[in-house]
Structure formats: C-alpha cells, structure tokens
Amino acid sequence: MSNSTETRDPTYTPRDATPARRFPVREVVLFGALLAAILAVYALMGAAYSTRMLVEAACYAILALGLTIQWGYAGQFNAGVMGFVALGGFCAMLFSVPVNDAFWGTSLPGELGSVLLYGVAATFLVVGASRLDRLGVPKKLRTLITVVLALVLYLIVISQLREVTSQIQSQAGFVGGLGLPAWVGWIVGGALAGGVGYLIGHVCLGLRSDYLAIATLGIAEIIKAFLKNSDWLTRGTATVSPLPWPTPGPAELGFTLSRAVYLSFTAVVIAVIFFLLHRAYHAPWGRMIRAIRDNEVSAAAMGKDINKRRLEIFVLGCILMGLGGGMLGTFNSLFDPQGYLPLNHTFLVLVMVILGGPGNNLGTIFGAVAVYIIWIMSEPLALFVMELVVSVGEGTFGWDAPSNMDSRALQARVLVIGMLITLVLRFAPKGLLPEKIAHHG
Amino acid sequence: MNELVFFINNVIIAGSVTGSIYAIGAIGVTLIFSIMRFAHFAHADMMTFGAFMVLLLTTLFPAAGTSIGVPTALVMLPLAMLLTAALAVGIDKAFYKPLRAHGVKPIVLVIGSLGVTLMLQGLIRLFSGTGGQSLYVDDRKEIFRLALPFEGARAPIVITEPQLYLFVITLVAVVALHVFLNRSRLGKAMRAMSDNPELAQASGINTNTIVAVTWVIAGGLAAIAGTLLSLDVTFKPDLSFFLLLPIFAAAIVGGVGHPYGAIAGGFVVGFAETLAVFNWNVLLRPFRDSLPTWLELPSNLAFVGTEYKIVVPFFILVAILVWRPTGLFKGKVIQ
Numbered sequence: 103m104s105n106s107t108e109t110r111d112p113t114y115t116p117r118d119a120t121p122a123r124r125f126p127v128r129e130v131v132l133f134g135a136l137l138a139a140i141l142a143v144y145a146l147m148g149a150a151y152s153t154r155m156l157v158e159a160a161c162y163a164i165l166a167l168g169l170t171i172q173w174g175y176a177g178q179f180n181a182g183v184m185g186f187v188a189l190g191g192f193c194a195m196l197f198s199v200p201v202n203d204a205f206w207g208t209s210l211p212g213e214l215g216s217v218l219l220y221g222v223a224a225t226f227l228v229v230g231a232s233r234l235d236r237l238g239v240p241k242k243l244r245t246l247i248t249v250v251l252a253l254v255l256y257l258i259v260i261s262q263l264r265e266v267t268s269q270i271q272s273q274a275g276f277v278g279g280l281g282l283p284a285w286v287g288w289i290v291g292g293a294l295a296g297g298v299g300y301l302i303g304h305v306c307l308g309l310r311s312d313y314l315a316i317a318t319l320g321i322a323e324i325i326k327a328f329l330k331n332s333d334w335l336t337r338g339t340a341t342v343s344p345l346p347w348p349t350p351g352p353a354e355l356g357f358t359l360s361r362a363v364y365l366s367f368t369a370v371v372i373a374v375i376f377f378l379l380h381r382a383y384h385a386p387w388g389r390m391i392r393a394i395r396d397n398e399v400s401a402a403a404m405g406k407d408i409n410k411r412r413l414e415i416f417v418l419g420c421i422l423m424g425l426g427g428g429m430l431g432t433f434n435s436l437f438d439p440q441g442y443l444p445l446n447h448t449f450l451v452l453v454m455v456i457l458g459g460p461g462n463n464l465g466t467i468f469g470a471v472a473v474y475i476i477w478i479m480s481e482p483l484a485l486f487v488m489e490l491v492v493s494v495g496e497g498t499f500g501w502d503a504p505s506n507m508d509s510r511a512l513q514a515r516v517l518v519i520g521m522l523i524t525l526v527l528r529f530a531p532k533g534l535l536p537e538k539i540a541h542h543g
Numbered sequence: 544m545n546e547l548v549f550f551i552n553n554v555i556i557a558g559s560v561t562g563s564i565y566a567i568g569a570i571g572v573t574l575i576f577s578i579m580r581f582a583h584f585a586h587a588d589m590m591t592f593g594a595f596m597v598l599l600l601t602t603l604f605p606a607a608g609t610s611i612g613v614p615t616a617l618v619m620l621p622l623a624m625l626l627t628a629a630l631a632v633g634i635d636k637a638f639y640k641p642l643r644a645h646g647v648k649p650i651v652l653v654i655g656s657l658g659v660t661l662m663l664q665g666l667i668r669l670f671s672g673t674g675g676q677s678l679y680v681d682d683r684k685e686i687f688r689l690a691l692p693f694e695g696a697r698a699p700i701v702i703t704e705p706q707l708y709l710f711v712i713t714l715v716a717v718v719a720l721h722v723f724l725n726r727s728r729l730g731k732a733m734r735a736m737s738d739n740p741e742l743a744q745a746s747g748i749n750t751n752t753i754v755a756v757t758w759v760i761a762g763g764l765a766a767i768a769g770t771l772l773s774l775d776v777t778f779k780p781d782l783s784f785f786l787l788l789p790i791f792a793a794a795i796v797g798g799v800g801h802p803y804g805a806i807a808g809g810f811v812v813g814f815a816e817t818l819a820v821f822n823w824n825v826l827l828r829p830f831r832d833s834l835p836t837w838l839e840l841p842s843n844l845a846f847v848g849t850e851y852k853i854v855v856p857f858f859i860l861v862a863i864l865v866w867r868p869t870g871l872f873k874g875k876v877i878q
Contacts, residue, residue: 179650181584181657253846257823261841305864311650312582313795313864319584320788320857331850444784449661452654513668520661524638527655531647 129464132534136472143475150357155478156471157361160368161430163470165447166454167375167463168422174461174537175388176415177395178307181315182322184447186420188439189298190291190427192329192336195279195437197287198346202278210274213266220262224255267334276337284348288428295424296417298325303416308409314416322448329439336439343436368429372467375422379463391415392461449519450477456526458533465535480518484511546825548691548698554821558814560706560775561789563713566809567768568786569793570720570802571761577737577800578757579643581652585634586765587786588663589627593766594773595667595780596623598678605680616678617708620770624763631762632755634659660783668780675777678770705774716767717806720760724802729756737800785853789816792856796863798870807871812856819846819855 144152165183172178205211231251234244270277302321306314329336336342349363382388394401394408402408427447431437450473458469488511526533568590575583600619601607608615642655685704724730729752736743736753744750772786773779793812797804824844847854863870 177648177650179654257844257846260846261843264843265841305861309864309868311648312653315584315650315653316582316788316791316795317857317860317864319784320853320860323784323788323853324851324857327851327853331848445661449657452657456654510669510672513665513673515665516661517665517669520658520663520665523658523661524655527647527651527658528638528641531645531651 129535132468136468136475139472139475143479150361153358153361153365155475157365157368157433158430158478159471159474160365160372161426161433162451162454162474163372163467164368164375164426164429165423165451166458166466166470167372167379168419168426169451169455170458170460170463170466171379171422172416172419173455174459174466175383175391175395176412177311178412178416178419179311179315180318180416180419181448182318182320183423183451184442184444185318185322185325186295186299186423187427187430187447188322188325188329188442189295190288190424190429191431191437191442192439193291193294193424194284194287194428194431195336195342195345196277197280197282197290198284198432199279199281199342200346201281202274202276205270205274205276205278208273210266210270214270217259217262217266221259224259227255228252267332270334276333276342277335284346284428284432288425288432291428292421292424295427296421299417299420300413303413307412307416322444326439326442329442336437339438339440341436341438345432345435345437347432347435364433371425371429376463376467383463445516445519449523450474453519453522453526456523456533457530459535459537460533461537462533462535465533465537468535469533477515480515481512484514487511488514545698546828548700549825550821552698552701554814554817556700556702556706558817559810560709560813561816562810562813563709564768564772564775564809565789565793565813566806567713567716567764567771568790569797569805569809571764571768572790573794573797573800573802573805574733574757575761576794578733578754579639579652581649581656582791583761584653584656584787585660585663586761586790587783588660588667589631589762589765590769590772590786591667591780591782592630592663592769593623593627593762594678594769594778595671596626596766597770597773598671598676598778601678601680609682614679614682614684614704614708614774616680616770616774620767623770624766627766628759628762631758631765635754635758664780664783671778671780673781675779677777678773703775705771709771709775712767712771716764720802723760729753733757788853788860789813789856792860792863796859796870798872801870801872804870804872811871812859815859816852816855820849820852821845 140152140156143155147155165187168186169180169183172180228248228251231248232244234247235241239247298321302314302317306317330338332338333340347360347364349367350360352360354360355363390401390406391411393404394406394411398408451470454469454473455466456469457473458467459465568586571589572583572586575581575586597616597619600622601615604619605615608618611618638655638659639652642652687702687704687707688699689702690699724734732743732748733753733756735746736748736750740750743753772782789812790809793808794805795808796811797806797808822843822845824842827844
C-alpha cells in the first residue's frame, strides 16, 4: 500500500478528483452468487440445517470483522484469534449457566475469594519491592529481592489455589455459572478479550510486527490449555452443556424458528457493528489509522501517537472477537475447550478476511459467509473424495487402506486452507472486494 | 542422595535434551530471520517433515542399521536431511520467492509461511495419521543405568541411547556450523548478507545462492531436530504450534540473527521448562525433620503443572521483549 503508483487508478487525473458514483457491479454479482448458493443449500439440506449454518456464518462474520480491523485497517497480524474466541465462549458459559448450589452453599466461595485476595496482596508486595530503589536500596539488590519474593509468594499462592480448586472439584464438581442472561456474558467476554489484547499489544506493538504474531499464537495456546485443564472452572474435557440462549430456545419454537430468531438477533448485532465501523472508517480517526498503516514515518511526523493508536485498534479487534466467540459458544449450546482449534477459529477467519477483502467491511462479511458455506459443505465432499481414492487404490493396486480414514480425510481440509492462504496472497492480495481507496485531489 | 539423582535425571538430563532440540531448531529460525527478515512459522512442520521422512525410510528398510550397530533411524537421517533441505528450497521457490519479488511487507511473508505450515501439516497427517509412532521400528531403545558409587544412592542415573546420540549430533552440528560460518567463503558471504543485504549485493555476492544455502542449512537442521525429538520420545505429527513457541522464544532470547545466541537461548528455554515443572519439594525432603514445625510444605512445589509447560517459553518471550528486546547477546532488532 505504501507504493502510491500501484494503488492509484491509472485513469486518475487531478482535474477529475471526485470518484464517479458507479454502479457496484462486482458487489451485486458476488452477493447475488452468494444468495444463490444459500438458496441451493436450503433446497438441498433442509431449513433447520441451513439456518444453523447461517447463524454460525454470522458469528464468524463478527470474528472476521474483528480481524479485518486489525489486519485490514492497521496491518497488524493476529495469529491467535482462537484464544480470544475461546475467552468469549468461556464468559458466555460462566455467566449464563445456572447457579451451582453445591458450590455457593458451602464455605468454598469464601476460601476461593481469600486465595484471590492473597494473590492480589502478593502482587502489591512484589510491585512494592520493585520500587525499593527509591528508598536507597542498591538496584541489583532490589532486583534480587523482587525476584526471590515473587518466586516465594507465587509458590505460596499457587499451592493454596491448587488446594482450594481440588476441593471445589471433589465437592461441587465445578464453580457453575452465574445464571445471568447470555448477553451479559458476551459483553464481559468482549471486555476480557480486549483486556488480554491490551496486555499483549502493550508488550508487542512497539516492536517488529512478527513478534505480535508469535505472541498471539502463544497466548491462544495458553488460553486453550488453561480452559482445558481448569476442571474446577470449566469442567475441562467433560464440557458444559446446555448453555441457555437469550432468545427462545428450540424447545419452545422448534429448531428452524428458534434458529431464525437467533439469526435475526445476530444480524442486528452485525448491522450495528457494521454501521459503527463504517462511520469510524470514514471519520478522521479511520483516516489516521490508514495513514499510520501506509506510512508510519510520515504519520509520526504529523504528530500522531502511533503506538497508542495501534493499541487502540488491536484492542478493538480483540473485543469484537470475544463478542463473536461468546455468540458462537452460546449458539452451539456447548462449552468444550478442546473444540477450539487453530484451524477452525484462527485460520478459517484469516481466509475469510484475506479472500473477502481486508479493510473492506462488506467484503469481509461476504468472505465470512462464502467461506463458511464452502467449509461446511467440504466436509462430506472430503470424505467422498477420500473414499473414491481408497476404492480406486484398492481396485487398481491392491492397496489396503488404513482404518482411520475419516480422521485423515479431515486433514485434507487443513491442506486446502493452507493452499488457499498462499494462493490468495500470491494472486489476489487485495481480496475479491478490495478496499476502496478514496483519492482526494 | 536419591533426591540428587532424581534432580539430575529430571532436570539436568531432561533439560539438556530439550535444550539441544530447541537450540538446533532455533538456529534455523534465526538464520532465516537474519537473511530473509521474517519469522518462519513453518519451521516446526519442517522438523516434523524431517522426522516423518526418517520414519518412512526406516519402515522401508528396517534392517539397515543393525548391521553396523546403530539405530536404523540414524542411518536414514542424512537422507532425510537432504529431502527436507530440498523441500525447504522448493517451498521457497514456490511460495516465498514470488512474494519477495512483489516487495511485500515481511508480515505478509509470515502469513504465507502460516499457509505453508498448514499445507505441510495437512500433507503429513494425511499420510501418517494423527497418532504417535515410534521411530524404533525393528530395533529397540537401549537404556543405560549408571549406579553412583556413593553410600545411599540407590537410584541410578538413567540415560537412553538416543539421548547420547542427541548430545553427540548437537555438538557436531554446532561445530560444523561454526566452521562453515567462519572459515568458508559461503559462510562469510552469509554473514555479510545478514549484516547488510544491499552492501553484500553491491560487493558481488550472489544473494540468490545465499538464500538457497540458508534454506538448505535450515532444512537440514530442522530434520535433525525433528528426528532427535522423535527418537527421544515418539513421532507425533501434531506438535507444530507447541514447538514453535519455544523455538521462537529461544531465537529471540539469544538475539535474532545470532546463531550462537540461538544455541544459548535454546538451552535457557529448555532448562527453564524443566526447572519450572520440577517438584522442588523433592529436594527439600531430606531436610524435612530439621524444618520448623509451623512450616508445613505442600507436597507439590512445582511452579507450573506439566500441562501448562507452554506457559514457560511464553513467559520468557514476554519478559525478554519487555526488558531486552535485542536479546541476551545484542542481536539485531530488524525493523
């Protein structure tokens, strides 16, 4: 983007600076094709299945909008979307699941609370020790004291926490939920994801962009490991279900209608996000963000606080990911930490964004829905192709196929996603609906 | 004394093993970083690919090693290194070179390498399945138990055959790399290009050759690291992202673009991991009677459980980025 001769329209002349309002042919054709594909899926797979697919695609669209802010608007690459999605799903679970009386009726909440208080107190002590040099303690001694104190206090707190959590697990199963409406969990999930994004961004955004990718990839695996192994909080591999919906559930309205209501709910959320992002993109703030992305040095020379703006946009993207993750988790009505996979929740979203058009909100939504339909439909296709290969192989070469063909067939999708990423980067780096760059004469 | 032996087995030997593997992986990452200026995310899957090639070759010729008395997998290692190096050069030609020719930002190359990592992952698992497999197809893993000549040391120091090979091969690889970088013309040209690519090109160094040589070295080292890891435990095709983080942490701790730093960084990360999951209560046990009665130690004094091992390299990474982004050995912060 930094190369202005490439991005400019070759027919551009200074005399005719205002872009002519042309009829959006490309948009109409692409969305028309998408509509036809959706109708075909409805005709083939039935209404209940197709509506479910659409709701999931809508939740993915929110994730993709979060990523398009980070990658398309600001050029920051987040390789750990999965972690933020999982945080959103976790919060949706924690807030909406009914209250567990086996936990709240005992003395366990008090014990857990006191351990957390110890943790806070220990943090304050360590921070205080790190300021000892202001009292005249030599700096090296201060560092030594701080490190030793931090290690000892950490061991004390963590061993107490282990004790309490194992008691919770044996007596109450798990903490349970708070019995609040699911949307509270979504909002808190967004805030939590934003908080984690703030911490990561604060460390990495001033440095080379690769470091952000490495750190986000790591934090995603850590969040997943935490949710998977904290049985006292999330039931771990035992999974939590069902999660109550904020809209009437299938028991009251039947599958199709209840999913349609959920779909309209998510559509409203997307519309609101889309409208706000559209305004922000065309506001001075959006212009500043693009200026930083396209030419950091000149933006800094104009007096823009680059690191602060970058942090702002990174956190905003993470909030959207947390929100979308919460909505996705509630819709699936199941919280399964092991169900969060880098392929499904990071790279699929990445493909949606770079294929649809990074920095173009409409393109991103198009990419999300289109890629999700292909993704869902490819599962039976992959199995079919694999069976075909096996039968040909057996018939022609007398090759006996291994028994775990199904799990291997799914690996073909990993291959396809990887190929899509590299091919799009190579041949259509701006996506199907490229970002429109306004030229001001 | 038994506690000390336990410490040696679980920290010193285990730490050196993981440290060597991370070090060999990190050298590759840091070389690519310094020549091509991007974080190569497909490195862990290149390691897996190397190990998978060894597995394939070993299954094809299971008896090749027994005649000369080494595990078949080690006999097949040079061949697998060649294959992985060829793969690395091919990947560069097919995917990274066109992107470089377009003059994209380094972060686009990072995304491209993520695409490549997924393709490799998909291919490997398509053929190998997702379960673990032992590289010892026809021969068996020797285990040496060294009894200590002390009173009261009943537990022996345990070291396995692949671990011994691991130490030897790491040493050979590091010395060979040192000689290559300092004595050979190509190695010097590589260092020149890592310092200043424009100046290197202007002084007549063929940058395309250097890029290819870098991929050959990185691919060969990745095959070594992957094979040794799989020999030590088992061949697991799904390690990718769990290996990537410690290797990047090691490269950054050592200072990016600094091969010797990467070796040190690998051992720092490896030992930090084993120290963090070690149960320190074991070492305090002999003094249990002399401790004051109010100080009752919990039975588990490990910093993190083994299931949270991946937190350790991440923590190291964040700490180094906050306090010393250049790394311990003043590497480049390539902007």
